[in-house]
Amino acid sequence: NVTTEAVHGLDVVDLRNPNHREKLRTWNETFVWAHTLCVDDTRGLLFVNGTRNVAREATGMRVLDVRSDPTNPREVGSFRDFYVHDCYVRGNYLFVSAIYDGFEAVLEISDPAQIRELTRFFTGGRFTHNSWLTDDGRYVFTTDERAGRPLEGWDLSDMRNPRKVSEYIGQSGTIPHNVMIDGNRMVVSHYTEGVHLLDVSDPTRLRVMGFYDTYDGNASGFAGNWGAYIFPSSDLIVASDLQGGLFVIQYTGR
Numbered sequence: 001n002v003t004t005e006a007v008h009g010l011d012v013v014d015l016r017n018p019n020h021r022e023k024l025r026t027w028n029e030t031f032v033w034a035h036t037l038c039v040d041d042t043r044g045l046l047f048v049n050g051t052r053n054v055a056r057e058a059t060g061m062r063v064l065d066v067r068s069d070p071t072n073p074r075e076v077g078s079f080r081d082f083y084v085h086d087c088y089v090r091g092n093y094l095f096v097s098a099i100y101d102g103f104e105a106v107l108e109i110s111d112p113a114q115i116r117e118l119t120r121f122f123t124g125g126r127f128t129h130n131s132w133l134t135d136d137g138r139y140v141f142t143t144d145e146r147a148g149r150p151l152e153g154w155d156l157s158d159m160r161n162p163r164k165v166s167e168y169i170g171q172s173g174t175i176p177h178n179v180m181i182d183g184n185r186m187v188v189s190h191y192t193e194g195v196h197l198l199d200v201s202d203p204t205r206l207r208v209m210g211f212y213d214t215y216d217g218n219a220s221g222f223a224g225n226w227g228a229y230i231f232p233s234s235d236l237i238v239a240s241d242l243q244g245g246l247f248v249i250q251y252t253g254r
Contacts, residue, residue, distance in 0.1 A: 001046060001066065001073075003034040007054060010034065010064075012071055024071050030078075031059050038087045038094075039066075045112060046073065047094065049084045058083060061096070063112040077112030086130040086178075088140075093118075095131045095140055102126030104142050106159060121162045125149035130178045132186070139165070139203040141179045141186060147220065151176040151188065153203045165204040170196060170211070171219050182230050185209065187237060189228040192219045195239050197230075197251055210253045214241040 002011040009028030013021055035050030044067020051059045060080030064073040085099035092110040098120075105120040122128075125144030133140050140162070143151045153166035169176060170193035177189045184201040194213035198206050215224030225247075227240035235251040 001037055001039075003037055003048065005033055005035060005050075007032045007056070010048065010073070012073070014071075027064075027073050030062055030075050034062075036086045038089055040089045042091075043067065045076070045089075045109075047087050047089065049086055049096075060084070061087070063109075063115075077109075077115060079107065079115045081117065085128070088131050088133055090133050090137060095133060097128040097130050097142065099128055099145070102128055104128050104131055104140070104154075104162075119160050119162075121154070124152055124164070124167070132179045132181045134181060134200065134203060135183060139200075141181070141200070141203075143176045143179055145175060145177060147175050148173045149175070151179055153200075153206070155203075166206050168196075168198060168206045173220055175222065177226050178228070180228065180230060182232050185230065187228045187230045189225045189239065191215075191222060191226060192217065192224040194225050194241075195228045195237060195247075195249065197237075210251055212237075212239075212247070212249050214239055214244050214247050217243070 009026040009032050012024045031051035033052035034048045038047040046064040046066045048062045061084040063077035065076045066073050082098050084096045087096040094107040094109045096105050103120045103122045106118045108116050123142045125146040127144045127146050129143045129145035131142045140154050150167035150169035154162040155165045174193050175191045180187050186198045186200045188196040192215050196211045197209040225241045230237045237249050239247040
């Protein structure tokens with residue numbers, strides 16, 4: 001599924017043959033614009049964040065069933081209590097980043113038609129951009145997309161009262177954009193700092209494993225690498241750079 005921040009809708013693309021991709025349809029029954037997508041592979045649910053209608057009015061986070069018939073999504077729920085910029089799903093919990101309100105919230109989603117908030121907490125920069133959970137579910141890492149604001153690690157042992165236990169930033173004044181965790185490794189898309197790979201085996205003491213700078217301009221501002229994905233259990237990373245395009249890089253520090 002592919003979305004865009006334009007008056008268009010959600011494109012459904014068949015990737016069964018990667019060399020001959022086929023767009024099957026554009027779905028726009030309850031929104032025509034969205035910012036990010038998050039998939040619950042286990043239940044076949046697609047969470048669509050930052051949606052808007054034709055008049056560009058916010059219509060909340062929408063939840064679509066994409067398992068019953070992947071070519072014809074069916075809306076099964078929505079959440080409009082606050083603007084959800086991005087989210088991460090684990091079981092019956094959805095970790096959502098409320099960028100304009102400045103907090104991370106945990107939603108209970110066992111019934112997508114009746115989503116309820118369990119807790120929320122403010123992140124350091126009050127501009128909560130994205131988050132990712134450690135494999136054991138005890139820690140969550142967040143970013144704030146503000147110059148000079150580090151990514152932060154939070155202990156969720158007491159979910160009602162999360163406790164900050166770590167933080168990381170490359171060069172002073174730069175911007176960590178997104179985080180993604182694979183096992184004990186966390187990949188960071190870090191704008192002008194490129195891609196950083198951190199060891200999070202001890203979430204309270206982050207260790208730099210390596211980095212690759214995709215951007216050779218000034219080390220400040222909203223330029224450079226704004227998206228990075230590490231293929232699970234591999235050393236292959238793909239990174240999207242605003243100025244440089246797509247990078248395919250490999251971690252060689254083993």
